[in-house]
Amino acid sequence: MPDAESLPQRRYTVEEYFALEEQSDIRHEYYHGEISPMDEFDLPADMAGSTKRHNLLVQNCAFALRLGLRGKQRCGVFAENVRLAVDLGQHYNYPDVVVSCDPADDDPRIVHAPTLIIEVLSKSTEARDRGWKFEQYQQLPSLRQYVLVSQSRLLVDSFLRTKHNTWELTTLRQLTDELPVPAINLRLSLKDIYEEIDTSPLRLANSVG
Template sequence: MSAAQSIYQRRYTVEEYFTLEEQTGIRHEFFQGEVFPLDGPEGMAGGTKQHNRLIQNCTFGLRAGIGERGCEIYTENVRLALAAGEHYNYPDVVVSCDPQDDDPRTVHSPVVIMEVLSRSTEARDRGWKFEQCQLIPSLQQYVLVSQYRVLVDSFVRTDHGTWELTSLRKLTDVLLLPTLQSQLPLAEIYRGINIPPLRLAD
């Protein structure tokens, strides 16, 4: 077993997890004492240029939409506390509007989370990760963006605590962001993205 592999064979306290990330410079998911690398040879392969461009498009579009509303937008290198002390991860895009959410490394009160899907992460983003995000009291919207076809799935928390799904499939569609009092056209999300024609097999 290599030294790198042995790092992930033990359980960590939250403080040890934070120290591990500072020492290695590698992003990890932390869940109840276990750590899972998100970068490097022990983690997932690097994202594609298309994946990165979609994150940038979402970020720029959100920033233009919210203006001076006092919300902050962070991308994939800022940690999210799904459950403080128990579960931390790194969303592609996260928005916080809480002025007291001032931790320099971690977002604690997200209102919107956006994930750009890849073939290796889609099932998890739609399943277990979404289930975990639903437990965040402040979260109002969870958005999934496909990089292989024009498809944006938006889940919005209702007044009854359930989640309402809206699927957008055309470049002329507009993603509504009610909590931010804003909207984001799909044409902006997919600007500069090469989407192949949809085939029956897809």
């Protein structure tokens, strides 16, 4: 079946979107009747090897969460290919990592009540992940924390929802730093998140020597 990019430009029902995803080789985002390939936000201009770095960072985050939750809180940790209902019936996408701890969140294909969302940034997606996507995620009443992990430098930004429904930013830049995840009583070390990732400081393109 062709992907949404080659389909006629029109609005699709949610049912048509779900049917497309069942048969498509790539993931699509659904927003108020519009369908867009997720890959369109990962442009060739990204650094060489970014796909492997991105994938490894996603795996590291998911593994650290699963390991930390083992034998403790019963939460589901899902990576990349599990759909999230950002706005039921209107907006669906695929976060890099999503955690749900709601026992009623038992849909086999879709997460409805995320507690934590992690996105791994790239050059082409960073502005969108920090801006429009975060605005959309803030609509989710269950969401307690939104984390952005840079793949181009050692940098993790964590936005934690306060009791006043505002978002408190914590920025971490050292391998010895730990990321608190209070909603699930965990602390994730940046050393684990960036395992096997070259975290050498970036050099200016025009630097000498």
